[in-house]
Structure formats: C-alpha cells, structure tokens
Amino acid sequence: MTGRLLRPGDSGYAEAARTWNLALPARQPAAVAQVANQADVIACVQKAAGRGVPFAARSGGHSYAGYSTPDAGVVVDVAALKHVSVRSDNTVAVGAGAKLIDVYAGLAASNRALPGGTCSTVGIAGLTLGGGIGVLTRPFGLTCDLLKSATVVTVDGAVHTVDAQRDAELFWALRGGGGGHAGIVTEFVFTTVPAPNPITFELAFAASRTANVLASWTSWQSAAPDGLTTTLSVSAGSLPSNNITGTWLGSISNLDQHLNALVSAVGSAPTTRTTKQRSYLDAMQHYAGCEAKPISACYLNTEPGGTISRESFRAGSRMLATNLSKSQADQVVDIMRGQRDMILLFDALGGKVKTLGTSDTAYPHRSAVASVQIYTWNAANSPGITAVQNSLTPVAGPGSYVNYLHPEQTNWGTAFWGPNRPRLKTTIQSYDPNHAFDFPQSVLRT
Numbered sequence: 001m002t003g004r005l006l007r008p009g010d011s012g013y014a015e016a017a018r019t020w021n022l023a024l025p026a027r028q029p030a031a032v033a034q035v036a037n038q039a040d041v042i043a044c045v046q047k048a049a050g051r052g053v054p055f056a057a058r059s060g061g062h063s064y065a066g067y068s069t070p071d072a073g074v075v076v077d078v079a080a081l082k083h084v085s086v087r088s089d090n091t092v093a094v095g096a097g098a099k100l101i102d103v104y105a106g107l108a109a110s111n112r113a114l115p116g117g118t119c120s121t122v123g124i125a126g127l128t129l130g131g132g133i134g135v136l137t138r139p140f141g142l143t144c145d146l147l148k149s150a151t152v153v154t155v156d157g158a159v160h161t162v163d164a165q166r167d168a169e170l171f172w173a174l175r176g177g178g179g180g181h182a183g184i185v186t187e188f189v190f191t192t193v194p195a196p197n198p199i200t201f202e203l204a205f206a207a208s209r210t211a212n213v214l215a216s217w218t219s220w221q222s223a224a225p226d227g228l229t230t231t232l233s234v235s236a237g238s239l240p241s242n243n244i245t246g247t248w249l250g251s252i253s254n255l256d257q258h259l260n261a262l263v264s265a266v267g268s269a270p271t272t273r274t275t276k277q278r279s280y281l282d283a284m285q286h287y288a289g290c291e292a293k294p295i296s297a298c299y300l301n302t303e304p305g306g307t308i309s310r311e312s313f314r315a316g317s318r319m320l321a322t323n324l325s326k327s328q329a330d331q332v333v334d335i336m337r338g339q340r341d342m343i344l345l346f347d348a349l350g351g352k353v354k355t356l357g358t359s360d361t362a363y364p365h366r367s368a369v370a371s372v373q374i375y376t377w378n379a380a381n382s383p384g385i386t387a388v389q390n391s392l393t394p395v396a397g398p399g400s401y402v403n404y405l406h407p408e409q410t411n412w413g414t415a416f417w418g419p420n421r422p423r424l425k426t427t428i429q430s431y432d433p434n435h436a437f438d439f440p441q442s443v444l445r446t
C-alpha cells in the first residue's frame with residue numbers, strides 16, 4: 001500500500017478506529033487501511049476479502065450502527081480520495097472519501113450545486129449509495145438521482161466503471177441500495193445543477209398547536225411547488241413542541257404567500273417567523289452548523305480548524321406514505337408525549353423524487369410524502385426508538401430509509417427496499433457470491 005495501514009497500538013489507530021456515533025460500543029478493528037489511491041483499494045480487497053474477516057469500506061464514517069468500522073475486521077478508509085473536479089460539461093468527479101463540505105465548497109467555486117444532506121462531515125459515498133435526502137431534494141432529486149457513473153472495485157479486485165449502459169444492474173443497485181454492498185466505490189460522477197441562491201426560513205407555533213401544525217404541514221408541503229422544502233421537527237415532552245425550517249428557491253414575496261397559507265391552515269399566529277436570503281454555500285454551511293465561518297470549521301474537530309463534534313445518539317426511521325389527517329397527527333403527538341430526549345424530523349419529499357418510479361433505482365420510497373427520522377441523544381434509549389418506530393407504523397407505513405438505519409429493527413429488509421429487495425439481492429449476490437462484504441443489515445442476509 002502507498003497509504004498507511006494502522007494496527008492496534010500504532011500512532012493514529014485510536015482515532016482511526018472511532019465511529020462517528022459515540023453511543024456505539026468502542027470498536028477495535030484488526031486494521032484500518034488509509035488508502036491513498038485506487039491501487040491501494042485493490043490491494044486491500046485482494047488481501048483481505050474472502051478470508052473470513054469482517055471487511056468494510058469507510059467514507060465519512062457516519063453509519064448509524066458503525067457498519068464501516070467492523071470489530072476485529074479490516075476498514076478500507078477511502079477518506080484520502082476526496083477530489084472534487086468540475087468538468088467542462090458541468091459534471092463533477094468526486095472521490096469516494098469526500099465529505100459533503102468538500103463537495104459543496106468545490107461546486108460552489110464553479111457556481112454549481114449537487115443536492116445532498118445537511119451535515120458537512122457526512123461522506124459522499126454512504127450518502128449517495130443510500131439515496132441522499134436534503135434541503136435541495138425536492139427541486140433537484142435525491143443525490144443518487146444525479147449519479148451518472150461510478151468506479152467500483154469488486155471483490156475479485158476488478159475495476160468497473162458502471163453507468164446506465166455498463167454493469168447497468170450494479171448501477172441500479174448503487175442508487176439507493178445502501179452502502180457496504182458488492183464492492184468499494186472509489187469515484188462518483190454526478191450531473192450538477194446551477195447553484196441556487198436559496199432563502200432559508202424558520203417558523204414555529206405554540207406547542208398547544210403541534211397536532212394542527214403537523215396535519216396542516218403535510219398537506220401544505222405536498223401541494224407546494226418543488227422549490228419549497230421544509231423539515232418539521234416535533235420534540236418529545238408532556239406538551240410536544242414544533243419547529244419548521246425551510247428552504248425556498250424563489251422570491252421573498254412568493255415565499256410570504258406560501259407561509260401565510262400555512263399560518264392560516266394552522267389557525268394561529270407563529271411564535272417565530274424569520275427569513276434570510278443566502279448564497280448556496282452559505283445555506284449549506286448554515287444547515288451544517290458552521291455558518292459564517294471558514295470552510296475549515298465545517299470539518300470534524302479533530303482536524304485543523306474543525307469545529308464539528310461527533311454525536312452520541314440512537315435513531316431509526318419511517319417513511320410517511322400519505323398526508324396526515326388531524327386524528328393521525330393527534331396520534332403522533334400522543335406518541336411523542338410519552339417520550340423524552342427525542343425528536344421526530346419530518347423531511348419533506350415529493351417534487352423531483354417522485355418523478356421516478358419505485359423500481360427505476362434501488363431506492364424504493366418514490367411516493368413518500370416525507371422521511372420521518374426518530375432521533376434521541378439519550379444513548380440508552382434504543383428501546384424507545386424501537387417503540388416509537390413500531391407505534392408510527394400504522395400512521396406512516398412500514399418503510400424505512402436505509403441511511404437512517406436502526407440496528408435493532410426487525411423488519412428491515414422489506415422496510416429499506418420494499419419491492420426492490422429481491423432484485424437488489426440477486427444483483428449483489430452476482431457481484432459478491434461469497435458474501436465477502438457482509439454486515440448485519442446486508443441485503444444478502446434477507
């Protein structure tokens with residue numbers, strides 16, 4: 001290897017072996033291979049795969065269950081493969097280890113954008129391979145919807161350039177099937193869009209109105225133009241509270257009209273209402289929590305200038321299949337009344353996402369109204385996540401987003417992939433017949 005191979009006791013090993021999610025028990029991989037190039041990835045695959053040791057690629061390391069850092073296994077850390085090269089045809093080549101802030105800053109310099117997620121330290125690989133939901137998803141699609149091609153090292157050490165024509169089934173699987181399957185991506189090529197100048201906004205109503213807000217929000221957001229995207233948070237407690245953050249691509253006067261329509265549907269004046277025009281990069285930094293700071297501040301605080309801290313959390317998800325009636329919204333608020341230290345994050349979907357069909361890519365939730373993330377910062381409350389996830393099923397439906405995976409979920413195979421599961425399994429099986437890239441929630445275990 002040109003890069004470093006860190007073993008227990010080596011300088012840098014302890015940091016390299018840490019997961020993003022500090023609520024997980026500490027991991028001790030047998031080795032962390034900090035690859036420097038594609039040849040290193042091939043060397044790792046040829047040496048380690050198929051020997052019965054757990055084996056996984058790592059990009060940003062944000063896997064909720066730490067699947068990119070297997071205990072006693074080999075981590076192929078692609079973080080150094082982080083180039084972001086905008087081409088003359090406005091596609092962008094992105095190294096599989098780039099963090100979202102690398103992608104956003106690199107594109108913004110060319111006045112281009114890619115719809116991605118909110119957290120600046122998330123890796124482009126895990127995000128894209130699971131779908132990629134964020135504040136520009138409704139106008140432009142999931143991150144995986146803009147994928148044009150990818151370079152993948154498979155278990156036999158072969159390098160595949162996959163796209164709609166070459167290895168088309170693998171290309172289908174890479175768009176939403178979830179990271180960790182079939183091979184190690186070294187580079188993605190995406191279509192980009194002109195960088196927008198979004199208006200960000202925030203709206204909150206009295207906690208006594210939360211059920212009204214939730215019911216009104218689903219129908220309002222579903223009927224809104226694609227340029228309007230919001231996240232509604234419902235925080236647990238004896239009186240669950242609400243907060244809406246949003247992104248609008250359009251004029252301030254049109255936004256005001258849309259917000260007024262929501263306020264009248266809720267039936268009471270908001271307690272908070274703010275709007276701010278931003279550049280694309282400023283908006284991305286705002287959501288990442290490193291607004292008005294140098295780009296270096298948007299990295300993990302173990303890196304020079306970085307200010308972002310790892311988190312300790314448990315989480316899970318449901319996909320909201322339809323708009324909520326008032327009585328369903330009441331049920332959701334009742335569920336949250338019985339919880340503490342927990343938040344439901346309703347990320348609006350629809351828009352461009354639903355212009356593709358269920359089986360057009362491995363990501364199956366094309367008609368979902370929203371992703372509902374169930375999140376607690378209480379590390380001991382995994383049972384609470386399971387309980388809320390189960391309680392939400394009759395209201396939201398059985399689907400779950402593979403990037404917000406809950407390791408203790410029971411029905412995860414159908415929840416993550418729905419009707420696409422058999423095709424995904426067949427495809428992954430054909431590229432990894434001996435299950436070298438195994439992990440607890442691999443489609444090959446369904």
Ligand SMILES: Cc1cc2nc3c(=O)[nH]c(=O)nc-3n(C[C@H](O)[C@H](O)[C@H](O)COP(=O)(O)OP(=O)(O)OC[C@H]3O[C@@H](n4cnc5c(N)ncnc54)[C@H](O)[C@@H]3O)c2cc1C
Binds near residue numbers: 020117132133181404
């Ligand atoms: C703080 C935080 C914020 C988030 N915000 C969002 C958001 O706004 N929108 C959203 O959609 N999701 C979001 N997520 C979820 C995120 O998309 C997933 O956790 C994603 O899998 C993380 O990707 P990663 O590369 O950082 O993680 P990793 O742990 O490195 O990888 C995740 C999975 O992909 C595999 N993998 C990694 N690299 C490769 C590769 N090169 N080739 C093949 N497989 C690979 C790993 O083995 C693992 O199974 C967030 C997560 C966190 C912790």
